[in-house]
Amino acid sequence: MRISIQSLGCPKNFVDSEVICGYLLEKKYTLTNEIENADVAIINTCSFIQPAVEESIDAILQTARLKKEGKLKYIIVAGCLSQRYKQQDLIESLPEVDAFIGVDEISKIDKIIEKLDTVNLNSAIFQVNPKPCFIYDEKSPRFLLTPRHYTYLKIAEGCNNGCTYCLIPHIKGRYRSRTIESVLTEVQNLTADYPLKEIILVAEDTTYYGMDLYGKLALSELLQKMVKLPWDEEQRIRILYTHPAHYDDYLIETIAQNPIICPYLDIPLQHISNNVLKRMNRKICQKDILKLIKKLRDRIHGLTIRSTFIVGFPGETDDDFQQLYDFIKEYRLEKVGVFPFYNEAECPASRLSEHVPESIKKARLDKLMRLQQEISLELQIAKIGKEKRVLIDEVSEKNKKILLGRSCSEAPEIDGNITVLKGDYRDVGKWVDVKIINAHPYNLVGEKICK
Numbered sequence: 001m002r003i004s005i006q007s008l009g010c011p012k013n014f015v016d017s018e019v020i021c022g023y024l025l026e027k028k029y030t031l032t033n034e035i036e037n038a039d040v041a042i043i044n045t046c047s048f049i050q051p052a053v054e055e056s057i058d059a060i061l062q063t064a065r066l067k068k069e070g071k072l073k074y075i076i077v078a079g080c081l082s083q084r085y086k087q088q089d090l091i092e093s094l095p096e097v098d099a100f101i102g103v104d105e106i107s108k109i110d111k112i113i114e115k116l117d118t119v120n121l122n123s124a125i126f127q128v129n130p131k132p133c134f135i136y137d138e139k140s141p142r143f144l145l146t147p148r149h150y151t152y153l154k155i156a157e158g159c160n161n162g163c164t165y166c167l168i169p170h171i172k173g174r175y176r177s178r179t180i181e182s183v184l185t186e187v188q189n190l191t192a193d194y195p196l197k198e199i200i201l202v203a204e205d206t207t208y209y210g211m212d213l214y215g216k217l218a219l220s221e222l223l224q225k226m227v228k229l230p231w232d233e234e235q236r237i238r239i240l241y242t243h244p245a246h247y248d249d250y251l252i253e254t255i256a257q258n259p260i261i262c263p264y265l266d267i268p269l270q271h272i273s274n275n276v277l278k279r280m281n282r283k284i285c286q287k288d289i290l291k292l293i294k295k296l297r298d299r300i301h302g303l304t305i306r307s308t309f310i311v312g313f314p315g316e317t318d319d320d321f322q323q324l325y326d327f328i329k330e331y332r333l334e335k336v337g338v339f340p341f342y343n344e345a346e347c348p349a350s351r352l353s354e355h356v357p358e359s360i361k362k363a364r365l366d367k368l369m370r371l372q373q374e375i376s377l378e379l380q381i382a383k384i385g386k387e388k389r390v391l392i393d394e395v396s397e398k399n400k401k402i403l404l405g406r407s408c409s410e411a412p413e414i415d416g417n418i419t420v421l422k423g424d425y426r427d428v429g430k431w432v433d434v435k436i437i438n439a440h441p442y443n444l445v446g447e448k449i450c451k
């Protein structure tokens with residue numbers, strides 16, 4: 001049977017989609033990226049906030065239309081939508097779906113398809129462990145869906161932090177690290193099989209890595225062992241999803257002293273006012289956040305900090321928002337995303353008092369994004385005339401001599417990119433030297449330097 005897969009949501013879900021593809025190929029199924037030619041459509045869903053739920057349901061309904069037209073035999077819904085909602089609600093509201101599977105079932109995907117094709121079912125299959133405990137490892141088959149020169153590496157699953165606005169612990173379960181040996185083996189397997197130039201470490205909280213398994217924060221130990229692997233000078237390690245409360249000096253020194261680790265840190269801070277940080281249960285206060293940023297900038301040369309913030313959290317006063325506004329203005333973080341608080345019923349935050357009206361949420365979000373756009377443009381303009389190493393991701397559809405890439409300062413998908421003129425389509429997957437000639441708030445333009 002021919003299988004198509006749609007992967008929604010975050011890079012952690014994306015890795016699950018790659019593992020699903022790995023198991024399917026191992027069982028001799030054929031993958032197709034043309035859903036019209038598929039017999040089975042798998043939709044690996046996301047559901048941590050309402051917009052993600054809507055996007056997942058839209059994808060399911062669009063796929064259901066193909067099934068109604070007889071172009072598809074089965075629809076399987078995997079991932080966070082299956083994990084978040086009750087069996088009855090899902091089966092009644094999405095009758096076109098033949099199977100709902102959870103995080104723990106991805107290694108059994110072939111059995112699910114077999115069952116669909118052999119058993120005359122009068123109701124959709126619903127196989128979801130409410131307390132998921134699965135995490136893939138180096139023995140799990142995996143088929144990379146990213147361009148062949150970069151990959152995500154999931155070092156742990158789940159989360160124990162319990163931020164009051166977040167559903168992920170409820171959806172993905174308790175934090176579970178892979179062993180250091182498992183991660184190192186997978187790195188060696190992947191770099192042997194693919195011309196990788198960038199390996200991106202992901203988890204719900206990469207800085208909490210090892211606490212469950214080794215009783216201590218062990219990301220630095222993992223990195224220390226990773227940097228000793230046989231890398232060539234063209235390969236880079238990038239770290240996403242760190243938590244500001246889980247940094248220590250050993251980790252900062254490990255990042256500062258190893259040029260193979262991109263001087264780029266994704267640190268979702270969410271807010272800066274102590275009143276809001278406390279209500280969010282972020283386990284860190286304003287003073288410690290400011291100290292951390294100062295230490296990181298002092299120790300890590302050329303550091304790019306990416307962060308995200310939530311506005312309109314219950315109880316956020318004008319003064320709380322002003323503190324956030326002043327912080328963003330003064331600390332001038334390189335990459336910033338701002339989101340309105342989403343009142344998800346299952347979250348403790350939904351039971352907090354003093355919910356902020358949508359109009360005020362919107363006004364605060366717009367005000368912060370306008371400020372950040374100015375800051376981002378100023379920071380980008382300062383790069384004009386500078387030379388940068390750029391990893392070429394793709395050729396522009398319009399012109400083969402125009403390439404799109406990223407430096408260490410841009411992560412795939414979430415940050416802008418660099419348009420490279422006078423390039424060569426054979427540069428895809430390679431680092432090239434580029435002189436920056438123009439800047440926009442989120443993107444740069446440069447010319448390839450022919451040495």
Ligand code: SF4
Binds near residue numbers: 166204
């Ligand atoms: S650390 Fe991230 S994933 Fe974990 S509860 Fe907080 S927001 Fe959710």
